[in-house]
Amino acid sequence: MEIVNYELQAKGYIDAPIDPSLDLIKEIQRLKKEKNAVILAHYYQESEIQDIADYIGDSLGLSQEAAKTDADVIVFAGVHFMAETAKILSPTKKVLLPDAKAGCSLSDSCPPHLFAKFKEQYPDHLVITYVNCTAELKALSDIVCTSSNAVQIVESLPVGQKIIFGPDRNLGAYVKKKTGRDLVLWNGACMVHEIFSQDKIDRLKSEHPEAKFIAHPECEDHILAIADYVGSTAGMLKFTQTDTAQAYIVATESGILYQMQKASPHKTFIPAPPNNACACNDCPHMKLNTLEKLYNCLKYESPEILLPEDVILRAQRPIERMLEISASLGL
Secondary structure (H helix, E strand, O other), rough: OOHHHHHHHHHOOOOOOOOOOOOHHHHHHHHHHHEEEEEEEEEOOOHHHHOOOOOOEHHHHHHHHHOOOOOOEEEEEEOOHHHHHHHHHEEEEEEEEOOOOOOOOOHOOOOOOHHHHHHOOOOOOEEEOOOOHHHHHHHOOOEEEEOOOOHHHHHHHOOOOOOOEEEEEEHHHOOOOOOOOOEEEOOOOOOOOOOEEEHHHHHHHHHHHOEEEEOOOOOOHHHOOOOOOOOOHHHHHHHHHHHHOOOEEOOOOOOOOOOHHOOOOOOEEOOEEEOOOOOOOOOEEEEHHHHHHHHHHHOOOOOOOOOHHHHHHHHHHHHHHHHHHHHHHOO
């Protein structure tokens, strides 16, 4: 176990040797039953991880699904803040993350101690934070929101209410534009959603005039301005299932294309190109998770997400406030 702990500290994941003759999928399923575990996979995970998961979806939705189960263990194939959210909603369950170094550029762009100082400059402002942030940042918030309900959450508040919105400046700018409210924005962003090339997208649209262009609201304004549909990852997936178009250019992390193709095998899905040499748009943090890491994570029950009790309690309140508002609006 000392070797395992050393590997965990050095690498962020359990790097114990795995018998190459093992059927990893069968072994993961066996361990899952043995340990009464549930496996969550974000839409941005590799297809093989999505296929073995009990639930696939967006971060908050996954945490909510896990909280409803009687599982003792939650394995979250996603990034660190997502596993923290699962712990906040299921504080008595053991929450595991296959790779503890699976971080998030957006979450990292808003250190809680700096945000706390920023918040002090606006003492009469309500703080709304996007769910893609650390537990500590949620604990500093009044209301948490998602990309699918951010506009409605802001609109539900009195017109004169002063608001700080963080950490994503692009989602904040989108909400500001849709609601007409004067939000104070934290200057954070997601690296994946900020590198789309409009020139390359324009060329793709010319090559595929029949295709609709759909984008996540974390994208920059000039990208959203040319979109036929703007919505959360789950919203984009649903749109491609119900919309009549037969082809889509998709501006978000490319992992979602797997579920889009599975849901609509007769349709064509094209990843919007980023402004780099890659043909698609992958999140390097999301892709740190592998079947091997997931297997060792379950076997050794590590890395585990641990949060101070006071942080859990303070982070639960703004999530509960969001759920109350959403319920009152019928969302």
